Amino acid sequence: MVAGTRYWDDIDGEFDIPVEEITGTLPEGLTGTLYRNGSGRWNIGSSPVESIYDADGMVSAFVLNGAGVRFRNRFVRTRHFVQSTRAGRPIGRGFSAQRPGGIRANALRLPVNTANTSVMMNNDRLLALWEGGRPHELDPDSLDTYGMSDLGGALRGPVGAYSAHYTLDPETGAKVNFGFDPYFPRIDLRWALRGVSGAERRRRLRDLVGEAVPRVRLRLYETDTDGVTRYLRAVPLPGMGIVHDMALTRRYAIFVVSPMRINPWALTGHASFWDSMRFLTDTPTYFLLAPRSGGPVRTVETDAFYHWHFTNAYDDGDDVVVELPRFAPHTYEGVKNYTAHVRSGSAQVGGADPSDAVVLTRFRIGSSGRVTREPLADFGCEFPQIDPRRSTRRHDYSYVAVQDPVRFQGQGIARIDHRSGAGQVFCPPGNVLVEPTFVPRPGGDAEDDGWVITVGYQESHHRSRLMVFDAAGIADGPVAEAWLPFHVPMSYHGTFTSRVAR
Ligand SMILES: [Fe+2]
Numbered sequence: 001m002v003a004g005t006r007y008w009d010d011i012d013g014e015f016d017i018p019v020e021e022i023t024g025t026l027p028e029g030l031t032g033t034l035y036r037n038g039s040g041r042w043n044i045g046s047s048p049v050e051s052i053y054d055a056d057g058m059v060s061a062f063v064l065n066g067a068g069v070r071f072r073n074r075f076v077r078t079r080h081f082v083q084s085t086r087a088g089r090p091i092g093r094g095f096s097a098q099r100p101g102g103i104r105a106n107a108l109r110l111p112v113n114t115a116n117t118s119v120m121m122n123n124d125r126l127l128a129l130w131e132g133g134r135p136h137e138l139d140p141d142s143l144d145t146y147g148m149s150d151l152g153g154a155l156r157g158p159v160g161a162y163s164a165h166y167t168l169d170p171e172t173g174a175k176v177n178f179g180f181d182p183y184f185p186r187i188d189l190r191w192a193l194r195g196v197s198g199a200e201r202r203r204r205l206r207d208l209v210g211e212a213v214p215r216v217r218l219r220l221y222e223t224d225t226d227g228v229t230r231y232l233r234a235v236p237l238p239g240m241g242i243v244h245d246m247a248l249t250r251r252y253a254i255f256v257v258s259p260m261r262i263n264p265w266a267l268t269g270h271a272s273f274w275d276s277m278r279f280l281t282d283t284p285t286y287f288l289l290a291p292r293s294g295g296p297v298r299t300v301e302t303d304a305f306y307h308w309h310f311t312n313a314y315d316d317g318d319d320v321v322v323e324l325p326r327f328a329p330h331t332y333e334g335v336k337n338y339t340a341h342v343r344s345g346s347a348q349v350g351g352a353d354p355s356d357a358v359v360l361t362r363f364r365i366g367s368s369g370r371v372t373r374e375p376l377a378d379f380g381c382e383f384p385q386i387d388p389r390r391s392t393r394r395h396d397y398s399y400v401a402v403q404d405p406v407r408f409q410g411q412g413i414a415r416i417d418h419r420s421g422a423g424q425v426f427c428p429p430g431n432v433l434v435e436p437t438f439v440p441r442p443g444g445d446a447e448d449d450g451w452v453i454t455v456g457y458q459e460s461h462h463r464s465r466l467m468v469f470d471a472a473g474i475a476d477g478p479v480a481e482a483w484l485p486f487h488v489p490m491s492y493h494g495t496f497t498s499r500v501a502r
Pocket of ligand 1: 493
């Protein structure tokens with residue numbers, strides 16, 4: 001992040017204001033609403049919130065109504081937000097934060113739902129997403145919270161989780177998403193021990209105890225253009241891996257399981273979930289290819305790497321191509337305390353050593369299970385986006401947030417042309433730009449015919465602005481900026497809709 005930054009300071013309230021200061025010219029035809037979500041509340045009373053995972057979600061809306069820009073922000077009124085506000089301090093067990101009171105106060109508690117990771121528009125219904133639980137539905141105009149949703153009863157399992165990362169199928173307009181579903185394997189002791197005694201009985205009993213640990217499967221859902229969600233299938237995971245995102249081809253839903261594991265015994269409350277993370281050595285990474293129409297999941301083993309997000313995936317003959325920012329296998333080497341690791345800045349993308357950089361990578365998975373890979377950019381980047389109309393098929397352009405302190409002083413955005421390999425980079429020093437969002441020009445259908453919009457923080461004046469770029473001219477800088485008189489803290493993910501919020 002920017003040195004000495006106040007980027008992570010709390011925003012000074014909830015606003016609904018016209019943006020008075022616009023530099024450059026807002027493009028004609030660019031109308032709609034950019035929604036963003038992120039950890040927005042870094043202090044509750046006098047207690048700081050120390051983890052990005054546990055800070056309450058704040059949804060922002062930049063409304064481009066044809067006449068100008070309006071800004072609005074609201075904290076999601078989750079149960080945690082309401083109760084901790086009333087108490088004047090954090091009250092829940094987070095992913096990273098423990099409740100005061102030791103093991104007794106934390107045992108058998110799952111992390112509180114902070115609704116802080118992304119947003120989704122379903123047929124004019126706005127959802128704030130968080131991967132560890134159910135989504136919260138918000139009013140798309142006022143951003144008021146209606147409450148937690150089970151998507152018409154579609155969400156399964158005791159948690160009903162619905163991830164922060166859905167994928168669009170542009171052929172049908174459907175959005176495919178997943179949620180984790182922890183479960184205990186069913187063991188019929190009477191049947192398993194039937195007819196055996198003595199040492200054999202004791203051996204089987206020992207094996208069964210070893211089997212009786214919590215496991216995780218993914219539940220796959222599809223939401224159609226009417227906003228109706230239906231359950232598709234289950235995808236068992238090899239171990240309690242963290243699966244943050246998914247990709248989609250015409251044939252498959254694709255997941256990556258890296259050697260990052262949650263220790264299920266964190267449930268006993270002795271340490272936080274994040275501090276119970278295990279980064280396994282000598283363990284491969286797996287691609288899981290789950291046929292969308294059902295049937296056995298293909299598990300493909302490859303060299304270890306970590307990742308959080310996908311760019312895209314597509315079928316290419318019998319091959320499957322998957323693109324994503326690849327974290328090196330040594331990224332988490334020796335990390336015992338993940339919270340301390342993140343706070344120390346060590347987990348930032350692109351460290352002092354170029355081999356630490358996160359490399360945008362194309363994997364090709366052959367029908368035999370052979371995996372090859374090639375780098376697609378020579379700078380560190382994350383939060384990849386594409387023209388959503390190219391989802392599930394080959395795309396020529398990726399848009400990324402550049403995070404490479406070795407090569408660039410600022411954190412900006414870039415466009416990578418995969419036909420030539422050329423990158424267009426815009427990284428003004430002293431600025432932090434978030435995940436870029438591609439907006440197609442109405443009536444156009446060429447892949448780079450449109451705009452890229454993002455939110456940029458300027459450290460020198462401690463303020464943020466909506467930034468609009470011509471998608472084909474990222475290196476030329478923004479064509480328009482709509483400046484807020486204050487800053488907006490880091491947000492992770494967002495979505496643009498052509499619907500103009502009222
Ligand atoms: Fe994410």
